[in-house]
Structure formats: structure tokens, C-alpha cells
Amino acid sequence: MKQIEATKVKRLCKTHNTITVNGMFPGPTWEIKNGDPLEVLVVNQARYNVTIHWHGVRQMRTGWADGPEFVTQCPIRPGGSYSYRFTVQGQEGTLWWHAHSSWLRATVYGALIIRPRDGESYPFPKPKRETSILLGEWWDANPIDVMREATRTGAAPNVSDAYTINGQPGDLYKCSTKETTIVPIDSGETNLLRVINAALNQPLFFKVANHMLTVVGADASYTKPFTTSVLMLGPGQTTDVLIQGDQPPSRYYMAARAYESAQNAPFDNTTSTAILEYKSASCTAKKCDAATPVMPSLPAYNDTNTVTAFSQRFRSRQKVQVPTDIDENLFFTVGLGLNKCPPNFHKSRCQGPNGTRFAASMNNVSFVLPRNFSLLQAHQQGIPGPVPGTKLYKLKYGSRVQIVIQDTSIVTPENHPTHLHGFNFYIIAEGFGNFNPKTDTWKFNLVDPPMRNTVAVAVNGWAVIRFVADNPGVWLMHCHLDVHLNWGLAMAFLVQNGVGKSQTIKPPPPDLPIC
Numbered sequence: 001m002k003q004i005e006a007t008k009v010k011r012l013c014k015t016h017n018t019i020t021v022n023g024m025f026p027g028p029t030w031e032i033k034n035g036d037p038l039e040v041l042v043v044n045q046a047r048y049n050v051t052i053h054w055h056g057v058r059q060m061r062t063g064w065a066d067g068p069e070f071v072t073q074c075p076i077r078p079g080g081s082y083s084y085r086f087t088v089q090g091q092e093g094t095l096w097w098h099a100h101s102s103w104l105r106a107t108v109y110g111a112l113i114i115r116p117r118d119g120e121s122y123p124f125p126k127p128k129r130e131t132s133i134l135l136g137e138w139w140d141a142n143p144i145d146v147m148r149e150a151t152r153t154g155a156a157p158n159v160s161d162a163y164t165i166n167g168q169p170g171d172l173y174k175c176s177t178k179e180t181t182i183v184p185i186d187s188g189e190t191n192l193l194r195v196i197n198a199a200l201n202q203p204l205f206f207k208v209a210n211h212m213l214t215v216v217g218a219d220a221s222y223t224k225p226f227t228t229s230v231l232m233l234g235p236g237q238t239t240d241v242l243i244q245g246d247q248p249p250s251r252y253y254m255a256a257r258a259y260e261s262a263q264n265a266p267f268d269n270t271t272s273t274a275i276l277e278y279k280s281a282s283c284t285a286k287k288c289d290a291a292t293p294v295m296p297s298l299p300a301y302n303d304t305n306t307v308t309a310f311s312q313r314f315r316s317r318q319k320v321q322v323p324t325d326i327d328e329n330l331f332f333t334v335g336l337g338l339n340k341c342p343p344n345f346h347k348s349r350c351q352g353p354n355g356t357r358f359a360a361s362m363n364n365v366s367f368v369l370p371r372n373f374s375l376l377q378a379h380q381q382g383i384p385g386p387v388p389g390t391k392l393y394k395l396k397y398g399s400r401v402q403i404v405i406q407d408t409s410i411v412t413p414e415n416h417p418t419h420l421h422g423f424n425f426y427i428i429a430e431g432f433g434n435f436n437p438k439t440d441t442w443k444f445n446l447v448d449p450p451m452r453n454t455v456a457v458a459v460n461g462w463a464v465i466r467f468v469a470d471n472p473g474v475w476l477m478h479c480h481l482d483v484h485l486n487w488g489l490a491m492a493f494l495v496q497n498g499v500g501k502s503q504t505i506k507p508p509p510p511d512l513p514i515c
């Protein structure tokens with residue numbers, strides 16, 4: 001059971017009334033096995049509406065449990081509850097869960113670890129230890145208020161006041177040294193780090209001083225192992241890496257800092273740290289005579305070359321069946337823009353540049369969520385839509401879909417971590433400039449492209465993804481920078497039922513919250 005409630009949390013010298021799960025920040029880790037059914041009762045004791053999304057879980061025919069508010073369910077009201085029931089099948093590695101309502105996910109999130117079935121093993125030697133590394137952002141304010149203020153004024157919201165590793169800003173921030181996260185390792189040992197970018201609005205670099213990282217999985221899908229000194233994760237993405245205790249026993253910093261591709265966009269340029277500590281080191285976290293840990297040197301905040309080289313190394317572990325004979329060939333633009341302020345708006349509500357409001361769009365439509373029903377419910381019950389901005393794109397059951405996602409931002413070109421609910425997709429190509437169907441198709445990797453649920457579409461760049469629409473329901477696709485989601489960078493697919501029970505969404509659960 002998960003209880004959503006306000007808890008006192010102290011960070012950066014100040015105590016806040018923070019919305020948490022079971023009083024924990026970050027929230028509890030769920031450890032399951034491939035094929036396990038899950039039932040999670042969420043009880044809302046907070047004063048905000050809430051929903052929980054199981055980020056990356058395929059949710060086969062159980063779309064009612066996916067979680068985005070007003071898409072697959074109405075929110076769980078204060079005092080209400082809802083049981084999420086679904087099965088995790090055919091996915092192994094690291095996913096996570098988070099609130100999918102306003103900016104609550106700033107503090108309502110946690111890891112979802114999926115291990116192989118009994119009798120099966122990892123496709124790499126079993127590590128001695130495993131540690132989840134959740135990267136996040138912390139505001140010295142109530143994140144919901146930060147968001148509300150931005151919505152009211154039409155301006156960009158305040159940037160966060162710290163990055164965090166497992167909820168802690170770490171050594172380099174005020175009042176944070178004692179609580180710095182310690183990650184254990186021992187000489188000759190391997191630790192599997194499950195790195196999750198749970199930050200609201202910030203792609204992040206991650207690096208460990210003096211240690212190389214071997215990537216073995218991403219978004220709960222195994223990859224061909226490759227070794228790198230630095231990771232970059234867009235919000236929503238996960239990366240599993242092996243780290244070897246092959247350095248002199250001591251303490252080494254792990255550090256996370258912004259990758260900011262946008263020109264002139266404000267961001268937090270501070271560094272969050274945790275400490276990789278050798279058990280055999282002569283000192284411990286509390287009492288250490290040794291000098292301060294070694295600090296890794298992170299790439300420059302705008303080092304797009306490093307990011308591109310890194311993302312191009314991802315390959316599925318095995319040859320895969322990439323869908324061919326595409327039925328739906330889609331071209332989606334993702335972008336940031338500025339909207340003229342409506343004439344009836346007061347100046348104070350239009351504090352974007354030159355009296356505008358920020359807007360974001362997919363295919364030039366800024367997505368607006370309904371308020372009195374969920375899209376899935378509306379579809380199942382035949383409630384006539386659409387509300388402007390909530391048009392659904394219909395897909396026939398089983399259709400093979402290709403989407404070219406093209407960044408077309410006119411204000412600040414920015415990296416858009418684009419996340420699709422309910423599916424994994426293959427990223428068959430990525431590039432810069434405008435996608436050219438005549439000359440770019442030769443770049444398609446149809447042999448071993450990586451399978452993911454979130455693709456970091458590069459600034460002024462594009463990505464091509466493919467998937468089979470084999471999961472009936474309503475599925476959100478959106479930018480995982482929450483500020484862009486608020487500005488409307490989203491759309492939803494309606495995947496129709498196929499023939500027979502196995503191709504039809506299950507009936508809604510009896511306790512599904514209605515509006």
C-alpha cells in the first residue's frame with residue numbers, strides 16, 4: 001500500500017511540508033520479477049489530487065492502471081483511493097514510478113526494479129551488489145506553487161535549487177554534508193547501479209571519479225555492453241551500469257550536473273554528489289581522516305558532442321524484430337513557442353518575453369487535458385469529444401507505426417525527452433537538422449536498434465522510432481520535461497481493440513476514480 005501524505009522534509013537548511021509516499025522521500029523501491037502481477041493500493045491523504053504512473057511498464061490491456069490524470073483515469077481526490085493492478089511481463093531491468101498530476105512528481109517518485117524470473121539470470125555475471133541511483137531536483141519552495149505561479153503568469157517557472165542523488169543534494173550544498181548518499185563497493189567487486197533520471201526538467205550528466213561504467217541496459221531492456229566514463233540521461237530515462245571496484249580503496253565522488261542544450265535557457269549549474277565508498281577504505285563516511293573524495297570532471301553543460309556520441313552507442317543486446325511494412329508513417333514536430341496573450345488577459349498573466357505566454361506543441365497543437373472525464377473513459381463510454389487540443393490519433397490494433405519526431409523550436413531550441421506510454425519503441429535513427437526522407441533512411445538500423453520508452457530528441461534534431469500498436473487503450477506521448485508538458489507538448493494515441501479477448505482492453509476496475 002502507498003499512502004500519499006505530507007511529511008516534514010529538511011533540505012538546504014529548511015524544513016518543508018513535502019508530499020511523500022509512506023513518509024519517504026524518494027518513495028519506496030518496488031522489487032519484482034519479470035512476469036509478476038502487481039497490486040498497489042494508493043491512499044491519498046494529501047490535500048492535492050494525485051495519480052501514480054508506472055513509467056515504462058507495458059500495461060498490456062490494463063490501460064486503466066497507467067496513471068496519467070485525465071488520460072486513463074480521473075485523479076484520486078484527497079481522501080480517496082485506487083488500486084493499480086497490472087502485470088509486468090517481458091521487461092527486465094530498471095523502471096520507476098511517479099505521480100502524474102501537476103508537479104507532484106518532484107517528490108512523489110521511486111524505483112521499480114524488475115529482476116529475471118526464478119531460475120533465470122542476468123545476461124552478465126551476477127553483481128555482488130545493486131544500488132539504485134535516483135537523480136532528482138529540489139525546490140526551496142512547494143513545487144506545486146512554483147508551477148501554479150508559472151501557469152498564472154505565462155512565464156517560465158523558477159529553476160530548481162539543487163539536483164539530488166537519492167533525494168540528497170550532497171556535500172557541495174549547504175546543510176547537506178551529513179546526509180550525502182553513500183554507495184558501497186569493495187575491491188574486486190561489481191556493483192550494478194540502476195540510474196534513473198527523475199528530475200522534472202533537466203537532462204543530467206552522471207559520472208564517477210576514476211571509474212568506468214559499463215552500460216548493460218536502459219529503460220528495462222538489455223543493451224550490448226559498452227564502457228563509458230560518463231552517462232547522460234533525459235528525464236524519464238533509466239540506465240543500468242556495472243561499476244568495478246578496481247581502484248585503490250578510498251572514497252570517490254559520483255556527480256550529477258545539468259546538460260543544457262538550449263541557448264540562454266536558465267538552469268541550475270550546481271553539482272549534486274554521492275560518495276562511492278570502498279568498504280576496505282581506512283575511513284567511513286562519518287569519521288574519515290582521508291582527504292576529500294576525488295571529484296570527477298564532468299562535461300561542459302552544453303557538450304552536445306559527448307551526448308550524441310554516447311546515445312549512438314546504444315544497441316539492443318540481441319538482433320531484434322523491428323517492424324517493417326509500416327502502416328502508419330507519422331511526422332510529428334515537437335517545439336516550444338510563444339503564444340500571443342489573449343486580449344482579455346491582464347498583463348500580470350502574460351510575463352513571457354514581450355507580453356506573451358510560453359506554449360509548447362506537438363504537430364502545432366498545444367495539448368489540453370479534459371477536466372470532467374478521462375480520455376480513456378470517454379472513449380470506452382462513447383462520450384463525444386473532442387475538447388479543442390485533445391484530439392486523439394487513432395491507430396488500428398496491430399498497426400506498424402513509424403514516427404519521425406522533429407524538433408522545431410523557435411524560441412529556445414531544446415532537447416525534448418519524448419516519452420510514449422504503454423509501449424516500448426525502437427530508436428532506428430537520430431540526427432541533426434531537418435529529417436530528409438530521401439537521404440536519411442539509409443541511416444536506419446533495423447538490426448539491433450535500442451528499445452526504449454523515452455527518446456532524447458536532440459536540439460534542432462530528429463529521431464525515428466517504430467513500434468507495433470498491440471496494446472489497446474489511450475496512451476499519452478509527451479515531453480518528459482514537466483514544464484513542457486504543462487505548456488502542451490503532448491498528444492495521445494487511441495489504439496483500437498482488435499479481435500477477441502486477447503486484443504481487447506479489460507473492463508475498468510470497480511474502484512476507478514471518476515470525475
Ligand code: C2O
Pocket residue numbers: 053055068098100236419421476478480
Ligand atoms: Cu514518466 Cu507521462 O510519464
